[in-house]
Amino acid sequence: MIFVENVTKTFSNGKGIFDVSFTVEEGDIFGFLGPNGAGKSTTIRQLMGFMKPDNGKLFISKYDCWKDTSTIQKFVGYLPGEIALIEKMKGNDFLNMLEEMKGFRGTSRKDALIDRFQFDPSVQIRKMSKGMKQKVGIVAAFMHDPSLYILDEPTSGLDPFMQKEFLDLLGEEQGRGKTILMSSHYFPEVERTCNRASIIKEGKIVRTDSMRDLRSLQTKKIEVAFKDEQEACAYADHYPDQVESRSGNRIVIPIKGTYEAFIASLQGRSVTNMEVETQTLEEVFMDIYDQNHTPSDLKGDEQ
């Protein structure tokens, strides 16, 4: 449904995105994950036709994102990263104006969304908090029941309760066959919500995979307790490259992929207990980043 092919956009300061390619299939919730300044919004703005790529192509269905901008802007539910609302308008006047502009009337869905996100749309936008403005933006993106959503950091500014409500809504929309591209710099959100993701770093795609495949990159640390210390030492001496550490009768072995060799190595040994600790997906992503330079820009990155 979304095709981004070898797209480069270089700003005068040398920043931008470089040879970015990925595809979002119909029915995906696709995560576009990267730290601040990675190039998420630059890519999304080109998808919405606000910016022309220097090189490469962006298509949504059969529409060219640069040439068919007005068609795309009509049917896509778009939530910008920095919402520009008309400050002197009231929330509901602003939403009504968008309805007029887009040529639709969807009052019941709009009202249900306002109810769900619990805000007073009669307040002047100027007097709204950041979170309230974000809610107006969410209603604006969702009220016309589009088949495709492009959402730039959609949970930013929402409290944890509203973030959950929003992520639940995304799940429901996917259940209704909708396609969603959402950018985020917050790993657990993508892990919980998306079925595929691209990781972008310094303007370049580091990896695109299904969440299932990303999960298969998880290292499991298995702590094995042997009958006694002597048995643990014998094992550690026999498999020095596999054993990460030993303490008394316990050893720790990191495993990625299948367990066959590990299980075979325990044959004939007296094991009294085993515990498995699985890397979080966030740690998997950090490993991927590590393989593509030091993630200095990610350290201390919090939502």
Ligand SMILES: Nc1ncnc2c1ncn2[C@@H]1O[C@H](COP(=O)(O)OP(=O)(O)OP(=O)(O)O)[C@@H](O)[C@H]1O
């Ligand atoms: N109009 C512009 N002129 C010059 N540089 C720009 C412009 N827009 C973006 N950049 C730079 O391009 C890089 C990518 O920015 P972008 O806004 O796409 O990142 P992002 O991943 O969306 O980050 P964030 O999570 O902070 O929103 C950054 O280094 C940014 O400073």
